Amino acid sequence: MAEHMLDAKGLNCPLPILKAKKMLAGLEPGDVLIIEATDPGSVADFAAFCSQTGNELLESTQEGDVFKFKIKKV
């Protein structure tokens, strides 16, 4: 179970989602993708993304202006 990082800071809708989708496609089931984003809309969007794709949103946190998401690939 490997962890992978995606820096989506400075990107706006829908780029963080598109880049996350692309990275997840290359991962093994059980792998975790950690995403950092600055788009405030990404909080609702990554929750919706996981609900639609079945991937598991392990964590959604905020540190300063940066939103951090941990997604486990199904």
Place this chain on the structure above:
Amino acid sequence: MAEETVADVKKKSMSIIVTKGSLDWAYPPFILATTAAALDFDVTLFFTFYGLALVKKKLDPKFTVLGNAAMEMPMFGTHIAMPNFMAMIPGVDAIAGSMMKKMIKDKGVASLDELREAAILSDVRMIACQMTVDLFEYKREDLIDEIELGGAATYFDIAANCHINLFI
């Protein structure tokens, strides 16, 4: 009865009829199409009338303040309305278009080329309306290779099976 498996559940799907080809109107269909594809939807875009400009090989959508009655641009720390008569002044549309492009770039918003490429890579199906292709005298080779040609019946054959059908 056997338990329902993932394969039994019909895949989510969406179609959008794309009728407009200016810079501002080009964004919604490509944003929605790429995002839906990322959310595992089968997506079809049906380009007709001015929407055909968005599937030309060279993507260069123009911008006009005309008809955008509620448009405001963020300028000088406030919002400046763009009255329709401004469009009569030579160069105003070009300047407003460049301002829009600069704003898009500065704010980390994807370029249209990027979004269209993402749509192609995520297997968004793109259909150009044959009748309007002929009407506006586009040639097949003017359009991107990924485009299919079809008519209203083709659209309905797809839309009848879609969960979401939009018109932009």
